[in-house]
Amino acid sequence: MKGTVNDREETDGQGRNGTGQTGPAAIAAAAIRERSSVGDLFPRAELDHLLNEARHQLPEGDMPTFVARLVRENGDIRELSGGDGDFYLYSDLHMTGAYAEILLHRRNDPRRLIAATVRQNSRECGRPIALEIFMESPFHLEAGAVHAFVATMAATAGYEDIATVTTSAAGIYLYSTADLEEGHAAMLAEWFDVGQNLNP
Amino acid sequence: MNRYGGWAGKVLRVDLSTGRIGTEDTIELYKDYLGGTGIGYKVMWDEVPPGTKPYDPENRIVFAVGPLAGTGVPCNGRTAVTTLWPTCWPIPLVASGHMGGHFAAKLKYAGYDAVIIQGKAERPVWLMIADDKVELHDARRIWGQGIRAATMAIAEIMAPDAVVAAIGPAGENLVPMSVLINSVSHSAGGVGSVMGSKNLKAIGVRGTGSVRIAGKKEDWERLIKYHLSLLGGNNQHVVPNSPQPWAEFYDPKSRWNAARGRRWGKAGHLVDTGTCDPRQTNRIAYRSNMAAFFMGDDVWQYTVRGNGCTSCPIRCHTITKVPSITAKYGIPAVGQNTCVGFMFGSAFFKDLPGGLRGKTGLEACMVGMHLADDLGIWCNYMQLQRDFVKLYYGGVIKRKLGAREFASYPWDKYEAGDPAFLFDLLPRIARKEGELATVLGLGTGYLLERWGLSEEEWGNDKDLSYWKMGHPKHHASEETGQCGLLINLIYNRDAQCHSHTNFIRNGLPLPFQKRLAAETWGDPEAVDALGDYRPMHPAKARMAKWALLRKELHDSLSLCNWMGPWVASPLRERGYRGDDSLESMLYTLATGDDKDRAELDRVGERIFLLHRALTIRGMGTKEMRTRHDKIPAWVYMDKTGKAPFTKGTTRMDKEDIRAALDMFYDELGWDRATGAPTRATYRKFGLADVAAKLAGQNLVPE
Numbered sequence: 001m002k003g004t005v006n007d008r009e010e011t012d013g014q015g016r017n018g019t020g021q022t023g024p025a026a027i028a029a030a031a032i033r034e035r036s037s038v039g040d041l042f043p044r045a046e047l048d049h050l051l052n053e054a055r056h057q058l059p060e061g062d063m064p065t066f067v068a069r070l071v072r073e074n075g076d077i078r079e080l081s082g083g084d085g086d087f088y089l090y091s092d093l094h095m096t097g098a099y100a101e102i103l104l105h106r107r108n109d110p111r112r113l114i115a116a117t118v119r120q121n122s123r124e125c126g127r128p129i130a131l132e133i134f135m136e137s138p139f140h141l142e143a144g145a146v147h148a149f150v151a152t153m154a155a156t157a158g159y160e161d162i163a164t165v166t167t168s169a170a171g172i173y174l175y176s177t178a179d180l181e182e183g184h185a186a187m188l189a190e191w192f193d194v195g196q197n198l199n200p
Numbered sequence: 201m202n203r204y205g206g207w208a209g210k211v212l213r214v215d216l217s218t219g220r221i222g223t224e225d226t227i228e229l230y231k232d233y234l235g236g237t238g239i240g241y242k243v244m245w246d247e248v249p250p251g252t253k254p255y256d257p258e259n260r261i262v263f264a265v266g267p268l269a270g271t272g273v274p275c276n277g278r279t280a281v282t283t284l285w286p287t288c289w290p291i292p293l294v295a296s297g298h299m300g301g302h303f304a305a306k307l308k309y310a311g312y313d314a315v316i317i318q319g320k321a322e323r324p325v326w327l328m329i330a331d332d333k334v335e336l337h338d339a340r341r342i343w344g345q346g347i348r349a350a351t352m353a354i355a356e357i358m359a360p361d362a363v364v365a366a367i368g369p370a371g372e373n374l375v376p377m378s379v380l381i382n383s384v385s386h387s388a389g390g391v392g393s394v395m396g397s398k399n400l401k402a403i404g405v406r407g408t409g410s411v412r413i414a415g416k417k418e419d420w421e422r423l424i425k426y427h428l429s430l431l432g433g434n435n436q437h438v439v440p441n442s443p444q445p446w447a448e449f450y451d452p453k454s455r456w457n458a459a460r461g462r463r464w465g466k467a468g469h470l471v472d473t474g475t476c477d478p479r480q481t482n483r484i485a486y487r488s489n490m491a492a493f494f495m496g497d498d499v500w501q502y503t504v505r506g507n508g509c510t511s512c513p514i515r516c517h518t519i520t521k522v523p524s525i526t527a528k529y530g531i532p533a534v535g536q537n538t539c540v541g542f543m544f545g546s547a548f549f550k551d552l553p554g555g556l557r558g559k560t561g562l563e564a565c566m567v568g569m570h571l572a573d574d575l576g577i578w579c580n581y582m583q584l585q586r587d588f589v590k591l592y593y594g595g596v597i598k599r600k601l602g603a604r605e606f607a608s609y610p611w612d613k614y615e616a617g618d619p620a621f622l623f624d625l626l627p628r629i630a631r632k633e634g635e636l637a638t639v640l641g642l643g644t645g646y647l648l649e650r651w652g653l654s655e656e657e658w659g660n661d662k663d664l665s666y667w668k669m670g671h672p673k674h675h676a677s678e679e680t681g682q683c684g685l686l687i688n689l690i691y692n693r694d695a696q697c698h699s700h701t702n703f704i705r706n707g708l709p710l711p712f713q714k715r716l717a718a719e720t721w722g723d724p725e726a727v728d729a730l731g732d733y734r735p736m737h738p739a740k741a742r743m744a745k746w747a748l749l750r751k752e753l754h755d756s757l758s759l760c761n762w763m764g765p766w767v768a769s770p771l772r773e774r775g776y777r778g779d780d781s782l783e784s785m786l787y788t789l790a791t792g793d794d795k796d797r798a799e800l801d802r803v804g805e806r807i808f809l810l811h812r813a814l815t816i817r818g819m820g821t822k823e824m825r826t827r828h829d830k831i832p833a834w835v836y837m838d839k840t841g842k843a844p845f846t847k848g849t850t851r852m853d854k855e856d857i858r859a860a861l862d863m864f865y866d867e868l869g870w871d872r873a874t875g876a877p878t879r880a881t882y883r884k885f886g887l888a889d890v891a892a893k894l895a896g897q898n899l900v901p902e
Contacts, residue, residue, distance in 0.1 A: 124709050
């Protein structure tokens with residue numbers, strides 16, 4: 001027999017309510033937290049399946065309400081819109097908003113992700129970053145797409161500030177001209193790519 | 201009876217000339233110098249007269265550990281080896297090498313805080329320390345063997361759990377560029393030939409005792425857990441090198457390079473390093489893979505695991521397994537080392553097929569480690585390799601060698617980037633075979649002198665990283681501006697100080713670093729943005745002094761200055777603060793000698809002051825500012841012509857550095873004009889007797 005959703009559930013953070021039983025909100029929160037702890041978003045679309053597996057069923061069309069309440073009643077659960085009608089959930093106990101944004105945008109807007117990452121590194125950390133990082137975890141962008149973007153960005157509206165510098169070891173580094181001067185970016189890129197290896 | 205915890209209470213003295221072995225009281229003689237380099241400098245001051253040469257029997261070689269060695273404190277595996285430094289040019293002066301591994305703990309468990317070696321044995325010997333059984337053994341059967349064979353032979357005689365610190369053929373043959381190694385890969389650079397000159401092949405240590413902790417058990421456990429909670433990755437980098445779910449910040453150059461999907465590929469079973477949340481202190485060992493950091497992400501697939509020192513969770517020596525090299529080069533598939541030890545082989549090449557960080561680069565690393573760590577060759581923080589590349593491509597080697605010797609090297613193999621070339625070069629260095637091998641083994645200063653080359657030329661070439669006195673810079677002005685420069689002035693070899701660079705490279709954004717700098721050194725101006733250096737500021741002098749004192753304290757307590765200090769932490773909830781009182785808290789609880797941070801710093805300053813006194817006495821002049829604290833010309837150069845204090849240059853300004861020296865000397869209580877400590881400063885730190893002796897030779901400023 002499947003249960004139905006109560007108006008409110010108090011849980012202990014492990015998915016158990018006051019009676020030691022697990023309600024749908026508790027189950028969902030626990031699953032979201034677990035997924036976040038290993039570095040993944042939880043697609044809202046998976047909630048149905050999750051609750052079904054736990055023998056709970058939401059009334060038809062009640063998912064938005066359920067999620068809204070889930071977020072409201074669990075201070076750590078956050079929801080992000082994928083922009084394409086999909087929504088994703090994560091727990092900020094285990095995942096920062098910045099990380100969640102990376103996971104989100106690598107799916108739906110890698111160009112925006114690259115630009116945002118480059119700008120953030122230039123602005124907040126005063127450094128250019130190697131192009132390779134976008135092919136590595138957690139970005140996992142396809143190399144061809146990254147190179148294609150980099151090749152065209154200077155001529156792309158909204159991305160004119162994204163510039164590249166190449167080191168003596170042929171490393172390509174990206175920076176934003178809004179926050180880093182070319183000479184400074186070039187010196188830093190050379191230091192990161194070559195100098196530090198010689199001065200370990 | 202030793203009433204203190206921490207210390208074993210005894211120092212072992214071995215006279216190789218007479219065969220006499222005895223013990224002395226650590227507390228009575230050396231407590232004011234803690235241990236490690238503190239004991240080393242004290243012995244050198246008291247017992248080695250000026251004018252002594254490194255290979256004279258009168259020279260001492262002091263193996264000393266500190267009160268924290270062999271305890272549960274993280275990163276406590278360091279043994280300081282202090283002696284007259286054979287590569288220090290043009291006059292050998294006091295310096296120390298520092299080896300990790302398990303020698304330090306075993307020495308404490310055997311009941312000793314230090315071993316002082318003096319004299320010279322008539323024939324090759326090795327020293328066996330098995331608790332209170334201490335004997336000299338004939339080493340003729342192992343003389344000439346590599347470090348690994350010698351280690352195995354001694355362990356077979358002593359016990360499987362004995363730790364052996366041995367020299368290889370390089371040390372035996374009095375090659376100044378030689379090392380001492382224990383626990384497979386943990387080396388003290390530069391001291392191998394001093395042991396060789398004494399006919400001492402190795403020291404084997406087995407200890408069955410323990411270290412007494414003076415404080416309450418529960419307080420000690422709480423403090424250790426607290427210390428663990430503040431640890432970052434390798435070099436106390438406190439943010440990961442890629443975005444992680446838990447991390448507010450990341451820095452692509454951080455040595456905390458664990459991530460989900462980065463796996464130890466040769467572990468034999470699936471080991472995923474994972475996201476490594478800093479609150480999971482039982483996963484600290486997964487945070488850093490130094491081989492992958494230095495040689496690129498492809499190395500993950502060859503990684504077996506991390507190896508490290510006693511009680512250190514960082515495991516900075518990466519064990520790598522590359523099966524293909526056995527058939528290709530005839531060497532074992534498994535090797536281990538870190539940093540310049542790992543890159544020993546690849547650094548000889550200007551380029552390699554697939555790039556320096558490609559597969560051939562890794563093969564060169566494996567071949568280099570295999571040879572250097574068995575032959576016992578030292579790289580002098582890769583100055584050996586930089587010199588070799590410059591000499592070869594500059595045509596100097598061809599000019600200086602006879603045609604026959606030049607032709608005896610397969611240069612086509614070298615230029616093609618074949619790691620097998622190392623088999624043609626490194627054994628010859630260890631055997632001093634021919635002119636090239638001999639000069640490379642001398643160290644840079646004596647090499648330049650022998651071949652009539654100019655030190656000035658080396659000092660003009662920034663890419664060579666040469667600093668002074670035969671040694672390179674070691675984290676100087678290129679990333680910590682004036683602070684790093686000042687630190688590199690002081691020692692008689694490369695500075696080996698990581699206090700400042702670990703902070704600057706910790707990965708936190710500048711505003712966070714500045715906040716911590718304000719709390720620690722009194723002003724945010726202590727630190728600058730990388731490549732955007734500002735003029736000298738008194739807080740930079742304070743930071744430089746702090747960095748040196750932390751280094752001396754670490755070297756004297758047996759803490760690892762490569763992993764500390766712990767001013768910053770990875771904990772967001774602490775505002776990324778670490779705790780700069782850790783050293784004094786650990787010391788106090790371990791020994792029962794109650795000292796707060798300032799009091800322990802004063803001991804560190806006493807130790808550091810004695811190093812300065814030894815340098816002054818050794819050089820026979822108090823004119824340190826002009827004769828010792830020299831700065832290479834490249835510091836004031838910029839290839840693009842940028843002026844100092846403009847963005848994008850590391851170029852320093854001469855007037856500013858003059859001011860920096862004044863502030864630094866002021867901070868230390870040293871005379872501005874000479875750079876020598878004043879009599880009042882010696883007296884302040886309990887070294888009035890040292891001042892009196894120096895004053896008798898006009899070596900104290902008026």
